[in-house]
Amino acid sequence: MTGHVVGVDIGGTNLRVALANRNGKIVAKWSGSTTDNSSPKAVVQLIRNAVDHLLREAGASSQSLLAVAAGAPGVTDRTNGVVFATSYLKGWKNVPLAALLRAALHIPAVVENDVKLAAIGESWKGAARGVQNFVFLAIGTGIAAGVVVNGQLFHGPQWIAGEVGYLIVPGTPESPAGRAVPGSLESVIGGEGIRQRWRRICKNGQRNLSATEIFGLAMTGDRLANRVLGQSARILGYAIHNMSAVLNSSLFVLGGGVGMHKALLTTTRRVLQPYTQPSRPKIITSALGADAQLIGAVRLALDTAES
Amino acid sequence: MTGHVVGVDIGGTNLRVALANRNGKIVAKWSGSTTDNSSPKAVVQLIRNAVDHLLREAGASSQSLLAVAAGAPGVTDRTNGVVFATSYLKGWKNVPLAALLRAALHIPAVVENDVKLAAIGESWKGAARGVQNFVFLAIGTGIAAGVVVNGQLFHGPQWIAGEVGYLIVPGTPESPAGRAVPGSLESVIGGEGIRQRWRRICKNGQRNLSATEIFGLAMTGDRLANRVLGQSARILGYAIHNMSAVLNSSLFVLGGGVGMHKALLTTTRRVLQPYTQPSRPKIITSALGADAQLIGAVRLALDTAES
Secondary structure, X not given: OOOEEEEEEEOOOEEEEEEEEOOOOEEEEEEEEOOOOOOHHHHHHHHHHHHHHHHHHHOOOHHHEEEEEEEEOOEEEOOOOEEEEXXXXXXXXXXXXXXXXXXXXXXXXXXXXXXXXXHHHHHHHOOOOOOOOEEEEEEOOOEEEEEEEOOEEOOOOOOOOOOHHHOOOOOOOOOOOOOOOOOHHHHHHOHHHHHHHHHHHXXXXXXXXOHHHHHHHHHOOOHHHHHHHHHHHHHHHHHXXXXXXXXXXXXXXXXXXXXXXXXXXXXXXXXXXXXXXXXOOEEEEOOOHHHHHHHHHHHHHHHHHHO | XXXXXXXXXXXXXXXXXXXXXXXXXXXXXXXXXXXXXXXXXXXXXXXXXXXXXXHHHHOOOHHHXXXXXXXXXXXXXXXXOEEEEOOOOOOOEEEOHXXXXXXXXXXXXXXXXXXXXXXXXXXXXXXXXXXXXXXXXXXXXXXXXXXXXXXXXXXXXXXXXXXXXXXXXXXXXXXOOXXXXXXXXXXXXXXXXXXXXXXXXXXXXXXXXXXXXXXXXXXXOOHHHHHHHHHHHHHHHHXXXXXXXXXXXXXXXXXXXXXXXXXXXXXXXXXXXXXXXXXXOEEEEOOOHHHHHHHHHHHHHHHHHHO
């Protein structure tokens, strides 16, 4: 099996590119910043340069390239290869990213939402290997889910299935979210929501902690930090319970900087312990961590090469 | 096209059987009570007698029968033809209903959850004709959903996808539901939950109103009844909003005695008007009403005959 594929993870501030062989083994990785210029044109140029660099590093030629798959942090139409919108990248609106990548790299290209790519990654090489029905739930600055049903990613008719940052449960705001503002769930248990809750109750010396630092503090026994942790876990528990009631997903894989914290996992499991009806899903953390998207991109590129 | 199929709707107190021709036209209908004896054996015997009666009525022979499909009010494994459990029929636990029907009628038999059958019915001849992604939401004594994604009913790995009577949203109890007790959502906006809320606030003379009578009273301008209607619509609105965020379903079809009330529809639409993110689903009421299950059963029987 000769040839290579390219996996790309476009983040809000970072760009990561991987070159993999046809067995899916990553042979070289590159990462860079998009903070200077994150326009679609600049990002595609960065990807092109990164691919050249990776090919040299791996001693491979551009003729060996078979396909590229890229993940973007926003609503993405995989069929037409368009990133509709993302609040993380300035000026990205209806970007025909697949076409831009095809033109830049002269190979088949496919694009996908980054959280959905992470679900593919976990399903292929991570915590959900072989599981036909599961939810990858990313909790970082934002909150979104990659929903896998019957072994397939579920996108919904407008490509926005799994936009669970908008869930309304006890403890979240009940008022409607506007455009470009966080949804109810995200506003309280996204990284920024947790920080803000902490700032309202903490003592002055510890005002500027991140969500994971607050959870870490809770693990040392800090009473106020434990209160924030407990509230976050309860709200997350209701969200998972509701998704499980709708989808009957037996497994939830928590990812993202906030979602992967051990204290959040154990506290959420404890919260959900008595909720046995209609079923109690298993909750685990991502096995691939920050690499989930990139590995999912490699898998999608391999599928594209094979199809 | 010759031959007939049988559609069966097994309710908590009523049994309905339809004989349809191969074009799906119902040529004769029968209904009876299951209150005297609702054991699986008794129900199958009733179905057998009803089919004999319907064949005579239609002037058809039992040789013309091609298939039967039956809906049951509980968790149903369509692949193995087993009704796992239902709180509406005494003694029904792991009932191999498809095998019992096959043995009684000597034709291919398939079983399905009744709300999922109603979704099939609405998709075939009702309010969701041609819609590839929608949710049929039944609100009567119980609450459950039939979820259709990409034109297919979604069952979940344990056949309990759509058990949304357990959803937890602002205004519902947050405590876990035990076995054989209503879920959080059902306990407040199922028919009995609405009655109970009304009894706590109403004047004595009107204590014993049903949910639909309370909604009817609200339409006449009664302040207390309007309060119950408004609360019910708000809670229903959150539940629909949450399901929509998970599934990206663009259409919700409300069915069931409570769900089909016009006042609930218009009030819920008003509640959800400002909730535009991630998307605002369309909400309509069932076009088939109480016949949705039976018509869905006929469709499933036709599919079974054709396969």
